[in-house]
Amino acid sequence: xxxxxxxxxxxxxxxxxxxxxxxxxxxxxxxxxxxxxxxxxxxxxxxxxxxxxxxxxxxxxxxxxxxxxxxxxxxxxxxxxxxxxxxxxxxxxxxxxxxxxxxxxxxxxxxxxxxxxxxxxx
Numbered sequence: 001x002x003x004x005x006x007x008x009x010x011x012x013x014x015x016x017x018x019x020x021x022x023x024x025x026x027x028x029x030x031x032x033x034x035x036x037x038x039x040x041x042x043x044x045x046x047x048x049x050x051x052x053x054x055x056x057x058x059x060x061x062x063x064x065x066x067x068x069x070x071x072x073x074x075x076x077x078x079x080x081x082x083x084x085x086x087x088x089x090x091x092x093x094x095x096x097x098x099x100x101x102x103x104x105x106x107x108x109x110x111x112x113x114x115x116x117x118x119x120x121x122x
Contacts, residue, residue: 009064026091029082065101069087
């Protein structure tokens with residue numbers, strides 16, 4: 001049950017629905033998960049609240065969108081990379097440059113999640 005936390009500038013407010021769709025599509029492709037597994041948190045920030053280098057790892061970053069994926073332990077390194085690339089591809093397809101993205105996966109042991117019906121936990 002991976003879910004995403006996304007921090008981005010408030011200038012993207014009107015694009016949240018398409019960003020949500022793109023992120024979910026990348027997660028579905030990359031993690032081979034059902035499209036109904038939709039859990040996202042968008043946190044909007046004003047200019048100056050997101051601090052980032054404009055030239056690391058590559059030059060010409062004009063903005064930043066931080067995407068943190070929380071996922072159960074067990075996805076292999078290749079699958080996690082595949083998912084992150086798929087998310088970046090989907091976001092680039094809606095016109096946001098991939099160099100403006102910073103994505104990572106945080107793994108959480110299955111016993112550290114709670115949702116009724118998830119993994120037999122009630």
